[in-house]
């Protein structure tokens with residue numbers, strides 16, 4: 176038996192491996208299975224160009240065995256094995272990868288891949304092992320070897336009579352400690368779940384004895400325990416299958432299997448890209464809003480695989496915030512992984528993939544809107560808000576991308592419409608896109624400010640979501656048409672004659688309006704005669720950038736800075752109340768004050784704004800009555 180020391184650097188590296196490279200101990204199994212799969216792949220790739228090697232897929236597999244009494248876990252493979260030199264080179268020197276050397280030696284074609292590249296994965300077994308024993312026999316070799324190490328000082332190598340070509344790695348598990356239960360790596364359920372999680376799409380069967388309760392043959396009521404070898408992994412990832420061979424049910428089953436949601440997916444995309452970066456992906460648009468979507472617990476991201484091996488559960492960088500509802504997986508052979516295979520070295524490839532995914536999701540939603548309106552509206556009901564946030568966020572950086580995905584309720588169509596549809600329907604003389612804000616469609620419907628716009632025959636978009644107006648303000652224009660709130664002070668919809676008449680009236684009633692403004696003080700910027708009101712007595716309009724609806728939303732925010740709309744009280748001079756005001760102005764100053772205050776409070780109520788002093792208002796109303 177030969178006793179060999181690890182090199183000094185290797186010793187330090189080994190210590191690092193065991194203590195700090197990996198965040199989770201369970202990945203040692205992923206690493207050993209990946210090595211076993213690489214070892215089988217090596218025979219397969221060699222067989223492609225070497226006629227003396229035959230490769231019958233059924234002969235190749237990986238087997239996991241747990242021995243509870245001995246506390247050992249064994250990973251066996253029927254792969255290429257190692258010669259004595261390879262054992263020393265690859266397992267005696269840390270950070271030396273036989274797999275990387277193989278890749279350089281055998282020219283690999285597109286689509287042919289080997290997982291190993293760093294030469295460290297094997298040593299992750301020392302995170303859970305006191306001792307690791309490797310039995311191996313190389314292809315075309317008559318001799319086998321036994322390699323053994325405690326992962327501290329060094330290792331031993333000796334000849335060993337191994338019957339078959341391949342490798343068998345036996346892990347002697349560490350004793351349980353307070354904070355670590357190593358026994359769980361002997362449990363069937365745990366092993367199965369680790370294999371499913373990380374190695375489900377390894378191309379060769381991963382076999383294991385599984386014990387299940389089966390109904391007895393002669394008595395269905397009773398069960399017997401049956402232990403039989405089962406293949407744990409799915410092997411061929413659904414995303415590598417041909418789209419034509421897959422049904423909607425297959426995609427739905429994968430969604431359920433992956434626990435992407437309790438709902439059914441509303442829609443899916445199956446992407447295969449072979450450009451600057453190669454990747455395959457299956458993405459889902461869920462049907463329902465996840466219950467924690469708008470809470471801090473919600474984490475966006477896609478499952479990320481490198482060559483069928485899970486790297487990250489939720490890679491957030493693959494999805495922009497406005498599409499954070501998308502669930503699914505991405506598999507790429509072009510990722511630059513770091514040594515632990517847990518994080519990515521640099522994000523160039525991830526950025527390229529993310530850009531591609533964003534474009535594909537956007538196009539998918541756009542074609543859903545065009546071709547399956549009902550489905551899109553279902554999507555929009557659940558996630559439309561997120562699209563609106565997307566328009567508003569990052570100072571509107573994504574607004575152009577997202578504007579055609581927006582829908583709003585229309586006054587004339589009485590259903591959701593897109594901005595494109597609105598603009599296409601606009602009468603020739605209409606310059607702006609009009610919108611009105613409020614708590615509900617019903618409430619907006621009754622807003623006095625909508626009267627004139629509707630009379631003109633113009634469509635109004637109803638904004639009931641808090642984010643609506645913020646998003647639209649960010650958008651400013653659509654198809655060169657500016658958005659205009661029907662409550663804004665400068666609607667400018669009157670014809671010349673009406674404007675002239677309004678000027679005349681304003682001059683005539685100057686004193687009354689000035690008096691009313693003085694009564695209200697700085698609650699309003701101005702009191703003026705309205706040109707937009709038809710049947711209602713009063714309304715409030717807003718000047719400047721902050722609308723009344725925005726004031727309401729901003730007031731609810733925890734860090735509100737008391738931002739208020741610049742309000743103007745508009746009076747309908749065609750309404751009988753105006754006659755009452757004129758006569759009060761001539762004879763009874765107190766009455767003007769009384770009426771002005773009531774009218775101002777009425778306007779607040781119509782807007783859904785709180786009345787500043789309800790007691791004073793009710794007293795004022797009583798004064799009018801008696």
Ligand SMILES: Nc1ncnc2c1ncn2[C@@H]1O[C@H](COP(=O)(O)OP(=O)(O)OP(=O)(O)O)[C@@H](O)[C@H]1O
Pocket residue numbers: 206210211214252254255256257265266271272273274275290291292293294295296297298342
């Ligand atoms: N089951 C096996 N059969 C044959 N060779 C193996 C086996 N396990 C490991 N090896 C050899 O040992 C080398 C080192 O393995 P190790 O897991 O440390 O690194 P790797 O797989 O090359 O790279 P990575 O750190 O990226 O996993 C491999 O490159 C391979 O040549």
